[in-house]
Amino acid sequence: MPEGHSIYRYAGHHRRLLAGRRVAATSPQGRFRGGAARIDGRVLVDVTAHGKHLFYRWQRAETLHIHLGLYGKFRTYEMDPPSPTPGTRLTLATDDVSIYLAGPTVCELIEPSREEAIRSRLGPDPLQAGSRGHTVAEFAGNLSRRTIPIGAAVLDQSVVAGIGNIYRAEALFLTGINPATPANELPAAKVEELWRQSVALLERGVAEGKIVTLPRAPLGRSEETDRVYVYKRDRFPCRRCGGPISTGEMASRSIWWCRTCQPPAAASSTTTVPA
Template sequence: MPEGHTIHRHARRHRAAIAGQPVRTGSPQGRFSAGAKRLDGRVLEGIDAHGKHLFYRWEGGWILHIHLGLFGKFRLYRSDPPPPSENARLTMAGDDATIYLSGPTMCELIDPGRELAIRSRLGPDPLLNGSTAAKIKAFGSNLARRRIPIGAALLNQQVISGIGNVYRAEVLFRAGIDPHLPANRLSAETVDRLWREAAAQLRLGEKAGRIITVDLSDVDAKRRSDLRRLERVYVYKRHGEPCRRCATPISTTDMANRRMWWCATCQPPGAGS
């Protein structure tokens, strides 16, 4: 499932491509035909994201809510788009760009009340504008109410929005936190460090369009563009391989129904309490 950096990147790129102009909409698949008909020809006034949710704001007060889920994909064409496939849930065509959406978990028109209800269930988003101190305070409060391991808590979108399986392993490694530590046992300093690490990594991912969490010095590289795919992360899917910092074999376990990876030396038991 795309993590928050990808969703915010979609919002930014789509704003640049088709916002502020009338947009022609359609639904070749047919499952969003009624919604596409209501939006067709209206001005797309803005697009924003919260965690893994996208909100498209249209002339007349219509709000399009999209959640990509596991299989959803966007395709953006700047010119001469090919015909959409019959599986395209939604097509959006502006003056100079066309976007096709296929396979989303959610593609629906909602009212402001429904949007508020969706957002109220989500934790703070490191990529949203707003007070960093307020977001860290909310994050800390969410953790303080949970006894589950911090490695599980980070996947709960009510705790923090936008973190998925790759980033949870990577930010815990970079912050030096034991993934098994109960969420309510993190020290205030650790909560602050973890939030800032998550925010920094998500910002880098949004800018680059890919997840690269390693420091170049740890992989003997000069430029991020030089990194091969398997060199871009510290622990994710590296079970049994040497830690890039201490050479300890990377460990793995199941946590919150997903695989979790960590370094037992760099993230010893109790680290972060």
């Protein structure tokens, strides 16, 4: 479930488990055999996240860069780890813990200059709000240079880093913004509100370990659609106004919104507005 909140949790979790420890690395699948050999037996210094990217820094080795993409998953075993499936790209292990990685889009060793290049083309990360480079001013500046719909802009990791398809739909709903609004036409107050909402939603995702955007998470077992306002809820009435939830496609991904709670901006009369 890799939007920014889970990546941030992985960074913290892996830092607690592995930082300062000597780590054994293997690549059962073989595709990362050379890379695993270069970090095998090294001491992990730190793990950091920027948006959906993870960076593992080692003593006397290059930095491990991981991006989970759509399918990538970590599994952690604190005792009796099963033997890794043949598809496992990377295993990291100490005496106490084993972490298996399968299906990542990116798993590579990189030089500091390459890490810098990756970070510099990422937008501000709401989970690092307030730090240098991760401010609403950066976000606003990035939006001001885009004429694409805001619903496409927030998925663009160079505009804001860490938001995925669920948070996109939820943040726009909670701020009452119509997804078709051109990014550079969003009023400053709305930009501010959207940033604050993104920070709040992602931080809550980190705290809860899952995406919950309703004020109160339902008790017991719940479906994804029981914890959110609009994502995948086109077969349900709007939780706010009772009207229909619309769905369509934006930036090659499905999107959901309420056309009553997220009306098109009055000023943007010439834009095509999803109805």
